[in-house]
Amino acid sequence: MARKSDDTTRRPGERVAKVMARAGLGSRREAEEWIAAGRVAVNGVVITTPAVNVLPQDKVTVDGKPLPARERTRLFLYHKPRGLITTRNDPQGRKTIFEVLPQTLPRLISIGRLDLGTEGLLLLTNDGGLARILELPETGWLRRYRVRAHGRVTQAQLDALRNGVEVEGVQYGPIEATLEREQASNVWLTFAIREGKNREVRRMMTALGRKVLHLRRIRIGPLHLGTLGSGAFRELTPDEVDALYRAGTAKRDAAPAGPRGQ
Structure with a gap:
């Protein structure tokens, strides 16, 4: 049985929730909720705060199971239809986009949201780190x-x-x-x-x-819905994903002063 620890001593590495999100388990916020619930352990020690850094050699488990091997970052353009919500689970029992997407796709999270009555372009990814960068106000995508x-x-x-x-x-x-x-x-x-x-x-x-x-x-931002039909999706190429990641990071790093550029 894993031991409990609330040790938040600073150490090199990345925040554990960020590593979990990048592994495709869910968003960083979801990872932090799992940590608070005592479901996450690092090297056999249960953690209850996300203020923990981990290194590549550390063993992170969720409910006793190790993180899956990191997949390559994948990003999809999705034409969300009206009448669907973009959360994974809905207390009101409304249908979500994740119920209608093909089961052959990896576990995805949405970058931002569209409400029930709105259709159009929605970005989906298996990389929580990329999602966070593109959602940041500093990124400022039009x-x-x-x-x-x-x-x-x-x-x-x-x-x-x-x-x-x-x-x-x-x-x-x-x-x-x-x-x-x-x-x-x-x-x-x-x-x-x-x-x-x-x-x-x-x-x-x-x-x-x-x-x-x-x-x-x-x-x-630079991504257009174009002729993508309702309910259809298109996966961006690795080069397109890399370009988008670099552009988002550059906009974030350049944001501190003055109005945000397009």
Whole structure:
């Protein structure tokens, strides 16, 4: 039986939760929850804090089982359909994307989320470290959405969002929005945002007094949805993954001063 320890002595290496996430077991947050629950041991000693560094020669186990051999980093573009949620388990019993993805895929985690009624581009990976880099605010990837809403909106109203806006006590940063066209009683718009706060586009439209009828994410940074059909996915090549990783790391490291670049 593994012994318990709360030793958080500083040592070389990487945080154990990061190593677990990279092994494809789940997100770093999930790994930290397993640690807090006493399910993780390092060299036979149960740990209860994620503030532990491990080296390649250390033996990390979860529920007594060693971590799987690290897979190569894989990244998928997925066209999430409406009516699915992006968490692995849902207390309300709603269907998740992981229930409909092919079982032949590795264990994946989503990079960010799309709500139940939103479709479009979602990134999936087996590498928790890559997911964390691309999710960091410092990375600042531009996320572009196409919106169909009921009612009329002027370009002047949309331009006002460039200065940011407060909705229901939440402050949102600058938003680029463009009126594409009007069709009967509806309008088509594009929104470009960087923060990715929960339901941000929908709340912006509510602030304008308009109801979103259809919302699709079409771009994340340099990655485009393109012609990928609903429910379809495409795996990025190793070269594409490496380029994205380098770009994300460069943006993170360059972020401390001034506005974030695209």
